[in-house]
Amino acid sequence: MRLISDACRDVIRGGSFDLSYSADLYYDGQRLFEGLPVVDPSFDWDASGAIEGSGTVTVVWTDDQGKSLSPHEPQDWLAPFGARLVVYAIVSVGSAFSERVQIGDFTIVSVPSADDSVFIFGETRIVVGSKVKLNLKDRMVEVQRDRFTRLSSPSNMSSVWAEAAALTGFQLTRSLPDAAIRRSVVYEEDRVAALTDLMAIVGGVPHMASDGTLTARPVTPGPATAELRVGPRGTITQIGSSLDSEQVYNGVIIRAESNEQQQVLAELWVQSGPLRATPAGGERTPYHRVPRFYSSPQITTGTQAAQAAPGLLAQYSQPRASSLEIQCITDVSVEVGDVRTVDDGQATWTVRVSKCMLGSAGTMTITGDVLSRAVNVS
Structure with missing residues (x-):
């Protein structure tokens, strides 16, 4: 925000x-x-x-x-x-x-x-x-354009943030605790992909802050920091919701990136609710099995994969299923990644902003991935 x-x-x-x-x-x-x-x-x-x-x-x-x-x-x-x-x-x-x-x-x-x-x-x-x-x-476009021209590896294994600075030359806003790089890898041509793999170690996604510094947005949403609401005291002018099964997964399969046999290091499935997966040898569920395959050069052991699986499953399952499209009075504080509550008069939603559009008009458009919904009790 x-x-x-x-x-x-x-x-x-x-x-x-x-x-x-x-x-x-x-x-x-x-x-x-x-x-x-x-x-x-x-x-x-x-x-x-x-x-x-x-x-x-x-x-x-x-x-x-x-x-x-x-x-x-x-x-x-x-x-x-x-x-x-x-x-x-x-x-x-x-x-x-x-x-x-x-x-x-x-x-x-x-x-x-x-x-x-x-x-x-x-x-x-x-x-x-x-x-x-x-x-x-x-300014991430500058990183995207700057392809690796020769084989290279991390220059500082002790710090993700130090290596991110070395890869980009940008000033940093260290939004997440630092960590050591677990494994030395050979960077491929895409510098943004290398930066994305680095930030995954600290549980984040790289992005450019509004002040021009390189930072990381946590993969796991935090608490709501502000509210949007309808009514006389609110700023929402129009609101709609949607559901889409595209890119909604109920399982995560983590595989070893360097193994030609694609060895599975860990797997985790949704076990309850409407997205629950069909258990092995069990009765077929309505949403059956929709796995998301994942690999990272920094996940090389079963222990590391087991630690990463719950967060990945939370990221790729429920939040992608439902979204709110909100038109509201222009609020220049809104940023992608914000977690906000949205009160539509009947229910209070908690959403994470995934898209926003800003211009010269008095209103702006926000798309939020739904994290939770609670029916208002009068």
Whole structure:
């Protein structure tokens, strides 16, 4: 959850505020411009992607000297060759209140269009303004592009976080306790895959925090940190639920990654409820057996596999079965991975945010994987 002040939270709950955006432009660690005006913003975060955050913005610029901001060469300011935008949402109520919240540190990946408004004065061409549309991705795209070019192995076996820093060069937010790397492996070409295997050791999934640091979201959901609700005191404007059996598993089979025979190190099945699996030699259950096969270079023994199986089963079973689609008053504190309670008037759901979309409108869309549901008792 992005940190915002209590005053900002109260303003959002009140539902009457202005929302605008600005951005700071960075290149090679230096801030080139502060407070670029940004219009038509659209941002999406999806926890299922290697690169979770993406977006589009349009920078509208008028220069006092009549210069263009439209990029034409790799060294130009907004060119997609290493330039970054740190984007801020500004929540304000007239002149009485204003708060700037950093929503992400993004790499510019393409410039779909760049237009200049031109005025000809005599023989002089004067640029009245520039309008530049930018496609953005969070900085994990830099890790994705940086493929391993030669065989290499972990340089620091004593610390997952130290090795993550060595693999990416990013500053870290150490959100989970550190651990030693159990086994030296040869990294394949995909650097994101190597980082994902590393973070699994500490029970996390790598992602870029809104402040631009590399961190890890715990695989196991924590307690709810905030509430969304309908009604006069709530911010939800529309809510719907869905059920889908796709990618919902009732068993985890952990296999040795390096064994050509695919030796099974551990297996664990759901034994009760609607997702219970058919027991060996027993009566067939309605959902029968839907196994999720899993392997990791860091799980090499039966003991390690047995320790990992319960958490994996919890991850791949119930939370994937049911989801809520929520439209609510824009809340810039919401992030993928947040655990929130959702009160729809009839029941209180506990969900983990798996997707969210943010723009210039007064409402935003959130998708939450359902962790639990309790019927309200009046």
